[in-house]
Amino acid sequence: MVQRLAMVGCLGLLLCAAEPSAAQDKPSEYQVKAAFLLNFARFVEWPEGTNQDTLRIGIVGTDPFGDAFQTILGQSPGGQPVQVMHPAAADLSAVDCHILFVSNSASRELDRILLQTHHGPMLTVGDMDGFARAGGMVGFILRNNKIRFQINSTAATRANLRLSAKLLRLAEIVDDGGDDR
Amino acid sequence: MTYLRNMSIRRKVLAVIMLTSSVALLLACGAFAAYDWLSTRESLVHRLATMADVVGANCTAALIFDNAEDAQQTLAALRAEPRIVAGDVYNRAGRAFAHYGRRSPSDGLPDPILPDSRFGEDYLEVWRPIELDGERLGTIYLCSELSELEDRMARYGQIAVVFLVAASLVTLLIGWRLRAVITEPILRLQGAMQAVRDDPSYSVRAEKHGDDELGQLVDGFNAMLTRIADRDDALRTSLEEKEVLLKEVHHRVKNNLQVLASLLDLQANNVTDAATVELLRESRNRVRSMALIHEHLYGTEELGRIDLPDYVRDLCSSVATSYGLNNVRVLPKVDDIALDIDTAIPCGLIINELLSNALKYAFPEGKGCVRIEVCRAPEGELGYVMTVADDGVGLPASVDPAASASLGLQLVHALARQIHGALTCDRQGGTTMRIHFNPLIASG
Structure with a gap:
C-alpha cells in the first residue's frame, strides 16, 4: 500500500518560496531547508497505520528556521496541515512526529537523541556534519555552495521507513558502520 | 491520341488492362503508404511522449531538490536512443534546468505549450509536463530525428516498386492470355473480311x-x-x-x-x-x-459502245464498193476510239455523206485517193477531229458547203450540230472537210 502525503497545494507553493524570483530575494538557507524538509515527506513511506492526517515536524534544539515555516504556511491556506513541535531534547521518548529535525545546537547530545528515536517510525534529519554517519537518516550538507544531503538508508530501513529511489539518487549514501542498536 | 487510335486492337486491349491494373495498384499503394505515414507519425509522437514521461518522472526529485546535475545525468541516459538529438528540462518557471544533446530549441520553451508536439522539416519535438502527485514541477522537451519515418517511407517506396513490377508482370501474363478472348474473334472476322475482299x-x-x-x-x-x-x-x-x-x-x-x-x-x-x-x-x-x-x-x-476503227473501216469499204471506183483508194485512219451509239450513228452518216460526195464528184477520171481520219483533238482541247480529204478536182467555186442546197451537205450540217461539231472546208489540193466535235457536251 503506497501512502502519499496529499500536500500538493502546500508543497507547490513551498517550492515557489524556494525558487529565486524577481520579486523576492534569494531564499535563505533555512527557507530552502524548510522546503526540503517538507518535500522529503513526498519520497518517504511511513509504515501502514501511521496517522498522516497532519504532517508533524519536531524540531530538537534551537529552532533555526525563524519564520520560514510561518512564511510557507502563511502562503498556503487550505493546504495539508503542518504541525511544528518543539519537543525537549532531554526526553524524546514520548514524542510522536513524522520528521524529527535535529538542529546544530543539539549536536553534542546527538547520540542520546538518536537513541531515543527508536520507539517510532520517525525520519530523522540533522543539520550538522556527520549526522547520517552517526546513525541519523538524512543529513544536510553543503556541496559547491548548494544544499545537498547524505542518507543513511540502513538507519531508515531499521525504522521501517521506505525511502524512494529518486530521493536516494540525489543523496550521498553513507553508512553508520553496522547495527548499533 | 492518334497513336492510340491507330494502335492494333491486341495492343489496345493489353494497354487498357495494364493501365487499369497499374492505376488500381498505384492507388492502393498510395493509400497504404498514406495510412502508414500517418500511423507511423502517430506512433512516433506516442513513443517520444512516453519516453519524455519516463525521463520526466525520473527528474521529479531533482527538480524538487534543485539538483540540476542529477537531472543532467538522467537526461544523459537518452544517449541509448541515437535518434533523440536533444532533450531539455525546464523548471516550473520555464527556465532551463538541464540540457542534453546537440541542439536546443532555438526559441526556448514556447508559452503556452500548445500543441504538445510539433513536426519540423526533419525532426519531431515533444513537450510534456513533469508532475508529481498532480503538481506541475516543470516541463521536459525531447527532439527526435525523423530518420525512422524517412527510412520507413523509403522502404515502403522500394516495396511498392517491387510490388508494382511483380504485379504488372503477372497482369501482363494473365492479360496476354485473356486478351485473346476478345481479340481472337475480331481478328478472325478481320481475316474473313480480307478474304472476301480478295475473293469476289x-x-x-x-x-x-x-x-x-x-x-x-x-x-x-x-x-x-x-x-x-x-x-x-x-x-x-x-x-x-x-x-x-x-x-x-x-x-x-x-x-x-x-x-x-x-x-x-x-x-x-x-x-x-x-x-x-x-x-x-x-x-x-x-x-x-x-x-x-x-x-x-x-x-x-x-x-452500247462502238469500236470506231473497225466500224469506219467496214463503212468505208462498203461505201467504196457501192461506187465501184477501183482506182480510187479509200484510206481510213482512225485512232483507238470507242463511241456510244448516239454519237456513232451521226458520225457514220457524216462519213457516209462526205465519202459519197468525194467518190461521186472529186474524181471525174476515176483515179485518186480519199483519206478518212478520226483522231483525238490536239492537246488542250476536248473532243475529236474527223477529216475526210480527197486529192480530186475540188469543189466548184460556185458551191458553198455552208449553204448548199444538196441534201447530203444539209444532212452533214445537221448531224454535225447534233454532236456539237462544226464543219470547215479547205479547198487547197482537193477538198478537205473537217469536223471538230465533242460528244461529252451532249451528255453533260
Whole structure:
C-alpha cells in the first residue's frame, strides 16, 4: 500500500518560496531547508497505520528556521496541515512526529537523541556534519555552495521507513558502520 | 491520341488492362503508404511522449531538490536512443534546468505549450509536463530525428516498386492470355473480311465462337455476305439476260435495216432513170451505214459502245464498193476510239455523206485517193477531229458547203450540230472537210 502525503497545494507553493524570483530575494538557507524538509515527506513511506492526517515536524534544539515555516504556511491556506513541535531534547521518548529535525545546537547530545528515536517510525534529519554517519537518516550538507544531503538508508530501513529511489539518487549514501542498536 | 487510335486492337486491349491494373495498384499503394505515414507519425509522437514521461518522472526529485546535475545525468541516459538529438528540462518557471544533446530549441520553451508536439522539416519535438502527485514541477522537451519515418517511407517506396513490377508482370501474363478472348474473334472476322475482299465470289464465311456481341457481329457479317452474294447472282443473271436481249434487238434492227437496204437495191435495179438510181443508191448507203452500227454493236463485248476503227473501216469499204471506183483508194485512219451509239450513228452518216460526195464528184477520171481520219483533238482541247480529204478536182467555186442546197451537205450540217461539231472546208489540193466535235457536251 503506497501512502502519499496529499500536500500538493502546500508543497507547490513551498517550492515557489524556494525558487529565486524577481520579486523576492534569494531564499535563505533555512527557507530552502524548510522546503526540503517538507518535500522529503513526498519520497518517504511511513509504515501502514501511521496517522498522516497532519504532517508533524519536531524540531530538537534551537529552532533555526525563524519564520520560514510561518512564511510557507502563511502562503498556503487550505493546504495539508503542518504541525511544528518543539519537543525537549532531554526526553524524546514520548514524542510522536513524522520528521524529527535535529538542529546544530543539539549536536553534542546527538547520540542520546538518536537513541531515543527508536520507539517510532520517525525520519530523522540533522543539520550538522556527520549526522547520517552517526546513525541519523538524512543529513544536510553543503556541496559547491548548494544544499545537498547524505542518507543513511540502513538507519531508515531499521525504522521501517521506505525511502524512494529518486530521493536516494540525489543523496550521498553513507553508512553508520553496522547495527548499533 | 492518334497513336492510340491507330494502335492494333491486341495492343489496345493489353494497354487498357495494364493501365487499369497499374492505376488500381498505384492507388492502393498510395493509400497504404498514406495510412502508414500517418500511423507511423502517430506512433512516433506516442513513443517520444512516453519516453519524455519516463525521463520526466525520473527528474521529479531533482527538480524538487534543485539538483540540476542529477537531472543532467538522467537526461544523459537518452544517449541509448541515437535518434533523440536533444532533450531539455525546464523548471516550473520555464527556465532551463538541464540540457542534453546537440541542439536546443532555438526559441526556448514556447508559452503556452500548445500543441504538445510539433513536426519540423526533419525532426519531431515533444513537450510534456513533469508532475508529481498532480503538481506541475516543470516541463521536459525531447527532439527526435525523423530518420525512422524517412527510412520507413523509403522502404515502403522500394516495396511498392517491387510490388508494382511483380504485379504488372503477372497482369501482363494473365492479360496476354485473356486478351485473346476478345481479340481472337475480331481478328478472325478481320481475316474473313480480307478474304472476301480478295475473293469476289462471296463464298467465304466468318467462323463464330460464341453468342456474345462479337458472335452477333459474325452472324450479321455472314448474313450480309449471303445477301450480297444472292443479289450479286441475281444481278449477274439479269444482266446476262438483258445483254442477250439487247444483242437480239440490235441483230433484228440490223437485219431489218439490211432488208431495207436490199429493198432499195432491188428498187434501183428496176429503175432506168440514172438520177433515180443515184437517189436510191444514196438512200441505201445511208441505211447500210446505220445497219453497220447495229452489226458492230451486237458483235462487240461491250454493248452500247462502238469500236470506231473497225466500224469506219467496214463503212468505208462498203461505201467504196457501192461506187465501184477501183482506182480510187479509200484510206481510213482512225485512232483507238470507242463511241456510244448516239454519237456513232451521226458520225457514220457524216462519213457516209462526205465519202459519197468525194467518190461521186472529186474524181471525174476515176483515179485518186480519199483519206478518212478520226483522231483525238490536239492537246488542250476536248473532243475529236474527223477529216475526210480527197486529192480530186475540188469543189466548184460556185458551191458553198455552208449553204448548199444538196441534201447530203444539209444532212452533214445537221448531224454535225447534233454532236456539237462544226464543219470547215479547205479547198487547197482537193477538198478537205473537217469536223471538230465533242460528244461529252451532249451528255453533260
